Amino acid sequence: MLTFQDIQHAAERLRGQVLETPCVESRTLSQIVGAQVFLKFENLQFTASFKERGACNKLSQLTPQERERGVVAMSAGNHAQGVAYHAQRLGLRAVIVMPRFTPGVKVERTRGFGAEVVLHGDTLEEARQHAYQLAEQQGLTFVHPYDDEAVAAGQGTLVLEMLAAQPDLDALVVSVGGGGLLAGMATAARAIKPNLEIIGVQTARFPAMVNAIKGTHHAQGASTIAEGIAVGQPGKMTQEVIGRLVDDLLLVDEGDIEQAVLMLLEIEKTLVEGAGAAGLAALVRHPERFRGKKVGLVLSGGNIDPLLLAAIIERGMVRSGRLARIMVSARDVPGVLARITALVAEAGANIEEVHHQRAFTVLAAQNVEIELVLQTRGKAHIQQVLDLLRAAQMEAELR
Structure with a gap:
C-alpha cells in the first residue's frame, strides 16, 4: 500500500x-x-x-541482483526516456519496448540515453506483453509506468x-x-x-x-x-x-x-x-x-x-480570429485581384494564401471566386475587412 x-x-x-x-x-x-x-x-x-521521479525512485531501490540483470519498460514517450536516462546514470542495462509506430525522434532520443530499444507490435498492449515476456526470459525487472x-x-x-x-x-x-x-x-x-x-x-x-x-x-x-x-x-x-x-x-x-x-x-x-x-x-x-x-x-x-x-x-490562431479564410466573389475583369488585395492591405490585414479559380463554382460565368487566407488582429478586424470589401460592391464571407 x-x-x-x-x-x-x-x-x-x-x-x-x-x-x-x-x-x-x-x-x-x-x-x-x-x-x-x-x-x-x-x-x-x-x-x-515528471516521469523521471518515479523511474529514479524505482531504480534506486533495486537489489544488487536486480541491478546486475537490468530493467525493462514499455513506453512510447516520457516513461521510456525517464527509465533510460536514470538507468544510464546508475549504470544499469535498460531495455525499452516501443510500438512500431513510435516516432523516430523518440526512438533515437531513448537510444541516446543508452537504452536498448525494441520495436514490437502495432499497439501499446502488444508492446507491453512483449516487455513482460522479455522480463521473464531475461530476468529483467519490469518498471511499470504507473501501477x-x-x-x-x-x-x-x-x-x-x-x-x-x-x-x-x-x-x-x-x-x-x-x-x-x-x-x-x-x-x-x-x-x-x-x-x-x-x-x-x-x-x-x-x-x-x-x-x-x-x-x-x-x-x-x-x-x-x-x-x-x-x-x-x-x-x-x-x-x-x-x-x-x-x-x-x-x-x-x-x-x-x-x-x-x-x-x-x-x-x-x-x-x-x-x-x-x-x-x-x-x-x-x-x-x-x-x-x-x-x-x-x-x-x-x-x-x-x-x-x-x-x-x-x-x-489556435483561427479560433482567436488571428487567421481567417474568406471567400470573395467579384466580376472577372482585368485588375480585380489587384483591387481585392489592395482593399485587404488598406484594412491592415496580411495575405497568407490566395486561391483564384473560375471552374469550380456555381457563380455566373462572368464572375470569379477568390479564396484568401488572412493574418488579422482578431475577430473585429476580420469584420472590418469584410465590410470594406462589401462596400466595394463585392460579395465577401467568412469560411
Missing part, C-alpha cells in the same frame, strides 16, 4: 538526482481564469517530464516541493492517465494538508479513470493530442488510491487542451505537451469551479512533436 512515508523516503533518494523545479504564480493566467494559478514546471526536467508503489511514490514528491513553495494552496489540479502521478500526489497532499481539494483531469477521448471511479460509460476515442494520458485501462493500485483520496475527476475536450498549450506558450513562454496542459484546460473549461481559489497545476511534460505544435498554433 502506498504511504506518505514511501513518498518521504523517495524525496530523500531523489535529492540531487532530479531537478527541484520552480513553482510560481502566473499573474496573467490568474487574471484570465479568475483563480490564483501556481505552475509547477516539470517540463524543465532533463528529459522534460507501481515505488513509481507513484516518486511522482508524489512533487507535492512536497509544491506545498513547501506555496503552503496556502487551496486545490491541486492534476492530469490523469494511468493514475501514478495523481495517486502519488494525493497520498502526499492528504498527509500534509488534509483539507486540500484534489481534482484529476482526463481528456474526454480517454476517460478510463473517470469511468472506473464514477461508474460512467463515456466512450473511448482512438487518438488525442494528450497522448501522455491516453491510457485505456487505469492501474489497479492507482484506481484504489484515487477513489479513496481524490475529490473529483473532470473531463476536458481536445480544443480545451489545444487552447491551454497555446496559452502557456504565448503567456508563460514555456513549451508544454498536451497531457501537461490538461490541468490548465480544466480551469479554462470550468472557471466557476475554481474561481477565487489558489490552484496548483503541474506542467507535467514538454515533449511535443513539432508538427503537432505547429498545427495547434495554427488552429
Whole structure:
C-alpha cells in the first residue's frame, strides 16, 4: 500500500538526482481564469517530464541482483526516456519496448540515453506483453509506468516541493492517465494538508479513470493530442488510491487542451505537451469551479512533436480570429485581384494564401471566386475587412 512515508523516503533518494523545479504564480493566467494559478514546471526536467521521479525512485531501490540483470519498460514517450536516462546514470542495462509506430525522434532520443530499444507490435498492449515476456526470459525487472508503489511514490514528491513553495494552496489540479502521478500526489497532499481539494483531469477521448471511479460509460476515442494520458485501462493500485483520496475527476475536450498549450506558450513562454496542459484546460473549461481559489497545476511534460505544435498554433490562431479564410466573389475583369488585395492591405490585414479559380463554382460565368487566407488582429478586424470589401460592391464571407 502506498504511504506518505514511501513518498518521504523517495524525496530523500531523489535529492540531487532530479531537478527541484520552480513553482510560481502566473499573474496573467490568474487574471484570465479568475483563480490564483501556481505552475509547477516539470517540463524543465532533463528529459522534460515528471516521469523521471518515479523511474529514479524505482531504480534506486533495486537489489544488487536486480541491478546486475537490468530493467525493462514499455513506453512510447516520457516513461521510456525517464527509465533510460536514470538507468544510464546508475549504470544499469535498460531495455525499452516501443510500438512500431513510435516516432523516430523518440526512438533515437531513448537510444541516446543508452537504452536498448525494441520495436514490437502495432499497439501499446502488444508492446507491453512483449516487455513482460522479455522480463521473464531475461530476468529483467519490469518498471511499470504507473501501477507501481515505488513509481507513484516518486511522482508524489512533487507535492512536497509544491506545498513547501506555496503552503496556502487551496486545490491541486492534476492530469490523469494511468493514475501514478495523481495517486502519488494525493497520498502526499492528504498527509500534509488534509483539507486540500484534489481534482484529476482526463481528456474526454480517454476517460478510463473517470469511468472506473464514477461508474460512467463515456466512450473511448482512438487518438488525442494528450497522448501522455491516453491510457485505456487505469492501474489497479492507482484506481484504489484515487477513489479513496481524490475529490473529483473532470473531463476536458481536445480544443480545451489545444487552447491551454497555446496559452502557456504565448503567456508563460514555456513549451508544454498536451497531457501537461490538461490541468490548465480544466480551469479554462470550468472557471466557476475554481474561481477565487489558489490552484496548483503541474506542467507535467514538454515533449511535443513539432508538427503537432505547429498545427495547434495554427488552429489556435483561427479560433482567436488571428487567421481567417474568406471567400470573395467579384466580376472577372482585368485588375480585380489587384483591387481585392489592395482593399485587404488598406484594412491592415496580411495575405497568407490566395486561391483564384473560375471552374469550380456555381457563380455566373462572368464572375470569379477568390479564396484568401488572412493574418488579422482578431475577430473585429476580420469584420472590418469584410465590410470594406462589401462596400466595394463585392460579395465577401467568412469560411
